[in-house]
Amino acid sequence: MQSPRKTRYTRAVAAALVAVACASAGAADKYVLISHAPDSDSWWNTIKNAIKQAGEDFGVEVDYRNPPNGDLADMARLIEQGAARNYNGVITSIADYDVLKSAMGKVTAKKIPLITINSGTTQQSESLGAIMHVGQPEYEAGKGAGMKAKAAGIKSFVCVDHQATNDGLMQRCKGFADAIGADISKSLLDTGEDPVTVESKVSAYLRNNPGTQAILTVGPSGAVPTLKALEKAGKYGKIWLATFDLTPEISAAIKNGGMQFAIDQQPYLQGYIPVAVMAIMKRDKTTDIGKVQAALKADKKFAARLAEYGLAPAYGPRHIGSGPGFVTKENIGKVEQYAGQYR
Incomplete structure (x- = not known):
């Protein structure tokens, strides 16, 4: 019935x-x-x-x-x-x-x-x-990203969530946390969408949590300011970083080693x-x-x-x-050709 x-x-x-x-x-x-x-x-x-x-x-x-x-x-x-x-x-x-x-x-x-x-x-x-x-499927996408992080030895991370009311973004964070065995309740950073605020909050988090191994951003609104925060802190390319979605700034970071990959939906x-x-x-x-x-x-x-x-x-x-699809150094050429237009 x-x-x-x-x-x-x-x-x-x-x-x-x-x-x-x-x-x-x-x-x-x-x-x-x-x-x-x-x-x-x-x-x-x-x-x-x-x-x-x-x-x-x-x-x-x-x-x-x-x-x-x-x-x-x-x-x-x-x-x-x-x-x-x-x-x-x-x-x-x-x-x-x-x-x-x-x-x-x-x-x-x-x-x-x-x-x-x-x-x-x-x-x-x-x-x-x-x-x-x-x-x-957001949880599965986050978990897939987390499995790649786990293979790289990552055990701790912070998830930069620019829209805390969006359940789909939370699922991305949760999937990643579950994959590496982290406590999601201790791994969230609610930043809002203002880029200046995002950069400031990420910088403060890294100062207060110097042992953070990795950062996951759930979209470009968090990723681009995070890249700036890492540059200013002298940690660009030194902290494992991945994100969801693509922008020209994200593509450049993947190519020059500042970011591991982007998850393309x-x-x-x-x-x-x-x-x-x-x-x-x-x-x-x-x-x-x-x-x-x-x-x-x-x-x-x-x-x-x-x-x-x-x-x-x-x-x-x-x-x-x-x-999800994972955009890395190996396949970014094809993706970048249409990034921002059809990818």
């Missing part, structure tokens, strides 16, 4: 899929992708490029919306506006489940298809009634796939996720883009994984 929660999820997904498959013909469908990123976060430029290409490939329109200062209350209002404007589909990150679940509920209550990306877990996505989640896929999935459901008049994924795999334009950019999605029964 299905649990009440499973039954509610199944009904919600069915309603959303029917809404996609049965949308009326006429003007081009219009979707919106709402992120939690402030205007200053250039990492999301790759996702902006992805939704633009997906819109062109599938003949649909896609808007991008975000809270200018990264305020999650503003993000919730943007999601509510997405519901009020009756988009054909809403794509959004789960930056903070508790803050955003009410707003997402207004989307699904109107039977507007919802796909979650990037932040959050597949379990959270299902509980919100989303069709699927497209993102990196292939953000292009987080933008392109949700738009493609909704468009295919409408085009093929199907609610079968298996058939939709098969059609996506067979799409020649999508296949060509994957080959050109060196990307590889991980298809599941419903959800689609966009990572």
Whole structure:
């Protein structure tokens, strides 16, 4: 017998899929992708490029919306506006489940298809009634990074978390801690997103904890200021450092030995796939996720883009994984060619 929660999820997904498959013909469908990123976060430029290409490939329109200062209350209002404007589909990150679940509920209550990306877990996505989640399995990615650190002899670390309310980022830290056998409660540094503050807090932590062997940053907002802090402390390249995601500064650090690797969650896929999935459901008049994924795999334009950019999605029964991939000195040439645009 299905649990009440499973039954509610199944009904919600069915309603959303029917809404996609049965949308009326006429003007081009219009979707919106709402992120939690402030205007200053250039990492999301790759996702902006992805939704633009997906819109062109599938003949649909896609808007991008975000809270200018990264305020999650503003993000919730943007999601509510997405519901009020009756988009054909809403794509959004789960930056903070508790803050955003009410707003997402207004989307699904109107039977507007919802796909979650990037932040959050597949379990959270299902509980919100989303069709699927497209993102990196965060705990596993953190653990994979931790296993590499363990092999290098690392037993202690600090995780620089620039967005403490984001459960996905916490999972990255926890996976790493579990892999090396560290106590996560003693290995967290909540810095916020202001780069000056991040640099100051990392510098202070290293002064107070001189035996720290390694640093894991959970994104560029923490990584770039951390690199500056290490340079000023004369510890650049001397402390084991890894991060999630890529920027030109991170690529340079990998090449010159200041950073071990970056964990790439292939953000292009987080933008392109949700738009493609909704468009295919409408085009093929199907609610079968298996058939939709098969059609996506067979799409020649999508296949060509994957080959050109060196990307590889991980298809599941419903959800689609966009990572992790490890960017090192050995493979950074291919990745760097498209970094900030399509990687």
